[in-house]
Amino acid sequence: MSIEAKALSRFYGSTRAVDGVSLSLSDDVQVLALIGPSGGGKSTFLRLLGGLEAPTSGSLCIDGENLSTDELLLREWRKKNGFLFQSFNLFPHLSARENIVLPLVEVHDWLRSDAEQRADEVIDRFGLSAHSKKQPGQLSGGQQQRIALARAIAHEPRWLLLDEPTSALDPEMKAEVLDLIQELCESGQKIVLSTHEMGFARGAADHVVFLAQGQKVEEGDAEALFAGAETGEVRNFLAKVMKW
Numbered sequence: 001m002s003i004e005a006k007a008l009s010r011f012y013g014s015t016r017a018v019d020g021v022s023l024s025l026s027d028d029v030q031v032l033a034l035i036g037p038s039g040g041g042k043s044t045f046l047r048l049l050g051g052l053e054a055p056t057s058g059s060l061c062i063d064g065e066n067l068s069t070d071e072l073l074l075r076e077w078r079k080k081n082g083f084l085f086q087s088f089n090l091f092p093h094l095s096a097r098e099n100i101v102l103p104l105v106e107v108h109d110w111l112r113s114d115a116e117q118r119a120d121e122v123i124d125r126f127g128l129s130a131h132s133k134k135q136p137g138q139l140s141g142g143q144q145q146r147i148a149l150a151r152a153i154a155h156e157p158r159w160l161l162l163d164e165p166t167s168a169l170d171p172e173m174k175a176e177v178l179d180l181i182q183e184l185c186e187s188g189q190k191i192v193l194s195t196h197e198m199g200f201a202r203g204a205a206d207h208v209v210f211l212a213q214g215q216k217v218e219e220g221d222a223e224a225l226f227a228g229a230e231t232g233e234v235r236n237f238l239a240k241v242m243k244w
């Protein structure tokens, strides 16, 4: 994924959620992990990359294309991506299958018959066929998140943006969702994820950016950064969160 961010900022009133981040990533990076302390700006940075927010200032060029602040153009960029957030965001009154079909028809203008066929494909791929007709309330947290992940990839997104996809899950369910994300990484899907799962970030990501107080403190090759971060702040953070 090619990303050129120059002094990228997003402020909310007096809060500097992302504060002058510059980043240059070449196309060799397939999986990018955003890590760092709570409130550091990971979600906001992810939202900027996905076109869910427009920057307050600075510029962002993705795959050679300058991301516009025009709402219509942003919406077009947004549609090319797949998103998965911490909470499942499934429609509670629809079946698992219909949760996947509906956005394909309504947002991506697919024919219903094509959308249904695609929904069945991704449900099958993720081992969820037995749950296809159930509503989210009848599914476990892990199953709901797997449906949300199936929905996020159903339109074959250019990038998949995952914001702490497992933080609301207990350990066993975490593992089943991480396994699926790992499989997507191995299939070549371009992914940006914010995560507190350091072991997973280390194993799955090519490149890591550490954000704190809206600023980039350090970035680098995932294995190298986890093995020996340059800054004391990152080393201390990793020592603390990887202690257990």
Ligand SMILES: Nc1ncnc2c1ncn2[C@@H]1O[C@H](COP(=O)(O)OP(=O)(O)OP(=O)(O)O)[C@@H](O)[C@H]1O
Pocket (backbone or CB within 6 Å): 012, 015, 016, 017, 018, 036, 037, 038, 039, 040, 041, 042, 043, 044, 045, 194
């Ligand atoms: N929509 C918003 N309105 C106002 N402030 C916001 C908004 N979104 C984020 N912020 C603030 O911006 C800062 C960065 O938040 P962000 O959610 O990007 O951090 P984060 O690194 O994702 O944190 P966490 O690890 O807890 O998810 C925080 O101080 C947050 O309170």
Ligand SMILES: [Mg+2]
Pocket (backbone or CB within 6 Å): 042, 043, 044, 163, 164, 194
């Ligand atoms: Mg966040």
